[in-house]
Amino acid sequence: MDEAGGSGTASDIGVAPGDGRFHVTLTNFEGPFDLLLSLISKHKLDVTEIALSQVTDEFINYIEAAGDSLDLGQATEFVVVAATLLDLKAARLLPSADVEDEDDLAALEARDLLFARLLAYRAFREAADFLRAHELDQSRRFSREVSLEPRFAGALPDVLLGVGVEAFAALAAKAVQPQVPVEVSTSHLHVPRVSVREHAGILRQRLAGGATTSFRSLTSDCSTTLEVVARFLALLDLHTRGSVSLEQLTALGELHVRWTAAKEDADPEAGQVWDDQEQPDGPDATQAQVVGDDGRQPRPA
Amino acid sequence: MTAAIDEHLRGAVEAILFVVDTPVPAATLAELLDVEEVIVTEQLHALASEYERQHRGFTLRPAGEGWRLYTREEYAEHVERYVTEGQRARLTQAALETLAVVAYRQPVTRSRISAIRGVSVDGVIRTLLSRGLVAEEGSDPQTGGGLYVTTELFLEKLGLSSVSELPDLAPLLPDVESVLSEDSNP
Amino acid sequence: MTAAIDEHLRGAVEAILFVVDTPVPAATLAELLDVEEVIVTEQLHALASEYERQHRGFTLRPAGEGWRLYTREEYAEHVERYVTEGQRARLTQAALETLAVVAYRQPVTRSRISAIRGVSVDGVIRTLLSRGLVAEEGSDPQTGGGLYVTTELFLEKLGLSSVSELPDLAPLLPDVESVLSEDSNP
Numbered sequence: 037m038d039e040a041g042g043s044g045t046a047s048d049i050g051v052a053p054g055d056g057r058f059h060v061t062l063t064n065f066e067g068p069f070d071l072l073l074s075l076i077s078k079h080k081l082d083v084t085e086i087a088l089s090q091v092t093d094e095f096i097n098y099i100e101a102a103g104d105s106l107d108l109g110q111a112t113e114f115v116v117v118a119a120t121l122l123d124l125k126a127a128r129l130l131p132s133a134d135v136e137d138e139d140d141l142a143a144l145e146a147r148d149l150l151f152a153r154l155l156a157y158r159a160f161r162e163a164a165d166f167l168r169a170h171e172l173d174q175s176r177r178f179s180r181e182v183s184l185e186p187r188f189a190g191a192l193p194d195v196l197l198g199v200g201v202e203a204f205a206a207l208a209a210k211a212v213q214p215q216v217p218v219e220v221s222t223s224h225l226h227v228p229r230v231s232v233r234e235h236a237g238i239l240r241q242r243l244a245g246g247a248t249t250s251f252r253s254l255t256s257d258c259s260t261t262l263e264v265v266a267r268f269l270a271l272l273d274l275h276t277r278g279s280v281s282l283e284q285l286t287a288l289g290e291l292h293v294r295w296t297a298a299k300e301d302a303d304p305e306a307g308q309v310w311d312d313q314e315q316p317d318g319p320d321a322t323q324a325q326v327v328g329d330d331g332r333q334p335r336p337a
Numbered sequence: 338m339t340a341a342i343d344e345h346l347r348g349a350v351e352a353i354l355f356v357v358d359t360p361v362p363a364a365t366l367a368e369l370l371d372v373e374e375v376i377v378t379e380q381l382h383a384l385a386s387e388y389e390r391q392h393r394g395f396t397l398r399p400a401g402e403g404w405r406l407y408t409r410e411e412y413a414e415h416v417e418r419y420v421t422e423g424q425r426a427r428l429t430q431a432a433l434e435t436l437a438v439v440a441y442r443q444p445v446t447r448s449r450i451s452a453i454r455g456v457s458v459d460g461v462i463r464t465l466l467s468r469g470l471v472a473e474e475g476s477d478p479q480t481g482g483g484l485y486v487t488t489e490l491f492l493e494k495l496g497l498s499s500v501s502e503l504p505d506l507a508p509l510l511p512d513v514e515s516v517l518s519e520d521s522n523p
Numbered sequence: 524m525t526a527a528i529d530e531h532l533r534g535a536v537e538a539i540l541f542v543v544d545t546p547v548p549a550a551t552l553a554e555l556l557d558v559e560e561v562i563v564t565e566q567l568h569a570l571a572s573e574y575e576r577q578h579r580g581f582t583l584r585p586a587g588e589g590w591r592l593y594t595r596e597e598y599a600e601h602v603e604r605y606v607t608e609g610q611r612a613r614l615t616q617a618a619l620e621t622l623a624v625v626a627y628r629q630p631v632t633r634s635r636i637s638a639i640r641g642v643s644v645d646g647v648i649r650t651l652l653s654r655g656l657v658a659e660e661g662s663d664p665q666t667g668g669g670l671y672v673t674t675e676l677f678l679e680k681l682g683l684s685s686v687s688e689l690p691d692l693a694p695l696l697p698d699v700e701s702v703l704s705e706d707s708n709p
């Protein structure tokens with residue numbers, strides 16, 4: 037593999053002096069396949085399933101370290117690939133077993149598809165190398181672009197502008213306007229950012245006293261519905277972890293919350309489930325769990 | 338007499354190539370010079386190899402659907418000083434990869450390209466459109482998504498005369514066809 | 524060895540002459556190629572007679588204080604025919620947009636236009652010059668770059684009697700004033 041083909045290099049990785057946390061500039065990688073191929077070539081491995089399972093940990097470390105620098109769209113791509121890789125790795129670690137149920141079959145299919153997509157991507161990347169070589173050659177050739185000799189200039193047919201004054205002005209307006217990328221604005225979809233992790237923190241703080249509290253009073257300071265939702269999701273999360281007990285005597289009635297874990301249990305993992313996901317929704321939570329529960333701390337490559 | 342006629346034809350072809358500002362198709366030359374296209378094509382090939390043989394400062398190359406004179410690569414460093422700014426903007430890795438997908442799969446939708454590259458390609462496609470290297474041509478009957486193709490300028494910029502000059506993908510990846518055709522019908 | 528050196532020198536001289544738009548003095552070539560002026564002059568004469576002898580489509584002639592390539596007289600009719608029939612009467616979109624920038628921002632340098640349009644505009648500016656729609660008038664005191672203005676012919680084509688009759692851009696583009704004032708002070 038041509039290492040220079042990857043847009044990311046080892047120099048993108050480093051430990052920040054301040055917090056000692058491991059930082060990675062994932063934006064230097066054009067997506068999960070680019071990152072995967074770079075990792076594989078870094079280890080001088082050929083693209084095989086074994087190579088994939090070998091670089092899985094590093095791949096996941098990259099994503100974890102990337103943190104907020106990924107937008108949701110990018111993160112999804114990376115996480116989907118990470119989940120499949122983990123699956124692949126698990127399959128290699130476990131003694132080979134027969135395919136038992138449909139989930140296993142689905143996992144196998146996902147693995148094959150990932151493998152095939154990676155190979156396909158690599159093929160196109162090699163084609164891109166071909167294009168690059170040609171571009172380089174061509175950039176060293178210059179075409180003759182000089183003014184017409186005066187005696188021929190007179191032979192030019194009379195020029196047609198083909199537009200009226202108004203259309204011409206519109207063209208000018210378009211031309212002098214700074215190039216703003218044409219994009220459908222999604223800003224209206226982004227109601228203020230709400231972090232479920234943050235709300236879990238608030239809940240822990242308030243509940244750790246031990247007294248039973250109603251959900252109503254726990255959300256009395258919330259100013260938006262989204263905050264209430266975030267707090268509720270955080271509550272469910274704490275419940276799954278056995279940190280709180282929930283009691284609701286009648287349907288749609290008051291929800292009573294009580295802290296059941298040890299008082300000083302800061303439960304550092306609790307926030308990991310959401311890990312700064314700004315859009316608390318089901319599927320993402322599940323995928324984040326795959327990564328978070330793996331429990332690996334990022335480490336320098 | 339044949340030699341003299343050829344010499345005149347060669348000179349005329351050379352003179353026209355000398356003033357054009359885009360690649361000229363052999364057919365256009367044939368029409369202008371009132372000769373058979375096949376004869377012009379023959380002359381073009383002869384000229385190109387003559388320039389090679391004489392190791393001239395310029396070369397004659399097929400570019401896109403026509404032919405055009407260029408300076409020989411070897412002299413690039415001398416020529417560069419005379420060629421003004423802005424012409425050497427290189428394509429990024431993302432742009433080249435996206436172009437490769439479009440070139441091989443055209444006409445192709447944005448989402449197909451995105452699936453192959455594993456990232457959103459909206460920004461790159463916009464850049465390639467604005468630089469005239471790809472164009473939108475019709476839309477996918479199933480998804481309604483715009484279909485993208487490479488342009489003449491793409492061929493010219495890369496010194497290719499047709500996309501058929503691209504290397505075969507198959508040796509790079511035995512299975513690529515089956516995988517790709519699978520995900521083209523979601 | 525001398526022959527090989529000469530061949531490289533000849534090629535380099537040829538390549539430079541190929542891309543320049545104005546006559547090049549032998550002294551300039553000599554400096555650029557790091558050889559004695561007398562040697563370059565010798566090469567230029569040798570090239571000129573080689574073109575004669577080979578009866579090429581172009582000739583090399585002293586012009587003003589330098590040397591320049593021209594199409595050979597003999598083929599003028601073919602070139603003229605190409606220019607008359609092969610050229611589009613209508614301006615391309617790129618040329619039209621560049622013309623619009625010149626019209627509204629004049630006097631303006633090529634590099635400013637290039638910055639506004641985001642692409643090299645050398646080729647289109649040449650087209651607009653040769654079509655008589657823009658003209659060079661003075662140069663930018665800071666950068667020394669030539670300043671371009673629109674011509675009488677341009678006004679005529681749009682049916683205006685003065686540039687001040689061009690419609691105001693502001694209503695077309697709410698932010699245009701800030702944009703214009705902003706980018707007039709780079």
